[in-house]
Amino acid sequence: MHMDTQRFLPRDGFSLIDMMVAISIMAILAAAAVPQLVNVADSMKLGQAQRDVNIELNQARLRAVSANRPILVRFNCPTVGEYRITERIGSPSVPDVDDTANDRCSETKWRYPANDNDPATRPNHDGPIRYLPRGVTFGTAPTLEFWPNGTVHKQVAAENPWSGVDAGGTAVTVVKGTSVKTVTVNGLGKIQLVQ
Numbered sequence: 001m002h003m004d005t006q007r008f009l010p011r012d013g014f015s016l017i018d019m020m021v022a023i024s025i026m027a028i029l030a031a032a033a034v035p036q037l038v039n040v041a042d043s044m045k046l047g048q049a050q051r052d053v054n055i056e057l058n059q060a061r062l063r064a065v066s067a068n069r070p071i072l073v074r075f076n077c078p079t080v081g082e083y084r085i086t087e088r089i090g091s092p093s094v095p096d097v098d099d100t101a102n103d104r105c106s107e108t109k110w111r112y113p114a115n116d117n118d119p120a121t122r123p124n125h126d127g128p129i130r131y132l133p134r135g136v137t138f139g140t141a142p143t144l145e146f147w148p149n150g151t152v153h154k155q156v157a158a159e160n161p162w163s164g165v166d167a168g169g170t171a172v173t174v175v176k177g178t179s180v181k182t183v184t185v186n187g188l189g190k191i192q193l194v195q
Helices: 016-067
Strands: 071-075 082-087 144-146 152-155 170-176 179-185 191-194
Touching (some): 016 082
Antiparallel strands (some): 071 144
């Protein structure tokens, strides 16, 4: 009696149909997950932009208090999606012509770091130009001025932006697609992330 040994050996592997079904299921799951991954990446970029703006606002307030000088945070300066801390050269009531100059955000003309720390040769407290992550823009972002007492003021007049200031506080928003994140600053200079 001849015994067929092939019958008792286990079958190894998968058939072609088994492989095609498994690959199809994985492709469907991957296609469903891709939009969620894109949303997570966009949300992370937006959250990073919000935190970066928060840090820069806190840095400006700290500089204003420690240097006993008015410090501005200018948004979309020099171009969209960029922002910079600049030191006021004149005073809020009598601004220097350079305070309102269009090139005030130029790192070529207004260097960072300053050439010296001599109070007679201002500005000495300008910061570097900062950049929002790719695809993130500012929604609302008025130029803010932190005074040496820690309070914050925003521009209210277009003709001479520093002839009138509002100490009521404001919000800075960053936008990516339809998502918006906000950093609020009250008149006393308290800066908060809005979740």
